[in-house]
Amino acid sequence: MISAAGVAPLRLALAVVAAVVPVGCGADLERSAMSADAIDGLPIWEGHALEVFDDNIEPAAVGFSLEGPSPRSDRFLRERAQTADVVARVRVSTVTVDMVGERSTYHLGVQVIDPPLATPRVPDRAFELHIRPTSRAFGIAKAVDARLRGLTFIAFIRRFAGEAGELEFHWHLSPDTAEVTAAVKEAVVLGELSAP
Numbered sequence: 768m769i770s771a772a773g774v775a776p777l778r779l780a781l782a783v784v785a786a787v788v789p790v791g792c793g794a795d796l797e798r799s800a801m802s803a804d805a806i807d808g809l810p811i812w813e814g815h816a817l818e819v820f821d822d823n824i825e826p827a828a829v830g831f832s833l834e835g836p837s838p839r840s841d842r843f844l845r846e847r848a849q850t851a852d853v854v855a856r857v858r859v860s861t862v863t864v865d866m867v868g869e870r871s872t873y874h875l876g877v878q879v880i881d882p883p884l885a886t887p888r889v890p891d892r893a894f895e896l897h898i899r900p901t902s903r904a905f906g907i908a909k910a911v912d913a914r915l916r917g918l919t920f921i922a923f924i925r926r927f928a929g930e931a932g933e934l935e936f937h938w939h940l941s942p943d944t945a946e947v948t949a950a951v952k953e954a955v956v957l958g959e960l961s962a963p
Contacts, residue, residue, distance in 0.1 A: 812927040812937050819843045819850070820925050820937035822896075823903035828920050828942040829911050838941065838950035847923040847939055848885060848951045849958035853894070855883035856943055857922040860893075862915045873898035873908040875915060877922060884921070884948065885955045894924055896938050904940070919943040921951060 810816060826832045838844055848854050861876035875896040879887075898908045908915065920940040929935040941947050 806926075806928040806932060806934050809926050809928040809934070812929075812935060816925075816927065816937070819846050819939070820923065820927075821903050821939055822898065822937055824907045824920070824940045825942060826907065828940055829907055829915070829918065831907070831910075838944075838947045841941075841950075843939075844941075844950055845954040845957065848954035851885070851923040851925045852888040853879065853883065853891070853922065853924040854885040854951060854955065855887070855922055856880040856919055856948075857894075857940075858919050859915050859917060862913050864912075870900050871909075872900070873905070875908075877920075879922075880919065884951050889926065894922075894936055894938075896924075896936070896940075921947050 812820070857877040857879055859875050860878050861874070863874045863876075865872045865874070875898065877894050877896060879892045898904045902908075920943050922938060922940055924936055924938045927935045927937055
């Protein structure tokens with residue numbers, strides 16, 4: 768049995784718990800709703816999307832091939848330019864590597880260089896691109912490593928819904944050349960003209 772002297776502190780403790788618990792639960796529910804809203808309606812990175820946004824760096828973009836194919840011969844360039852959330856010149860600002868056992872994952876921090884080549888669909892100006900051992904760009908990242916820092920590319924970045932319900936970015940990096948820029952701008956204009 769609680770004494771009369773113990774009732775006031777108990778009431779105070781219950782009032783604090785009653786005031787705090789709904790706020791905490793509400794904030795968690797709000798965060799869950801926000802993350803669900805962030806991926807609602809986004810495609811899953813599978814099938815054809817794996818080819819278009821292939822997490823790859825074209826060899827010519829890092830100087831491995833001086834005579835790369837014409838950008839207009841890239842069968843996915845137009846689709847990338849028209850469906851990416853961000854189409855822009857980017858500069859690699861950071862290169863970090865995580866090691867788990869014998870497996871390494873590269874993380875490229877990239878910054879958008881203004882102006883973008885197409886109207887962005889997301890407000891972000893900086894992205895972290897992941898290059899896992901299974902990524903097509905892994906061989907290039909391993910060969911070039913920290914020398915990626917400071918390089919510029921034409922980037923195509925798109926949001927996807929991850930398997931666990933999280934937001935994922937997948938991408939493709941092309942050479943930062945006038946020829947690629949012209950092909951991208953042409954693809955963007957064609958997309959705008961054919962839009963309903």
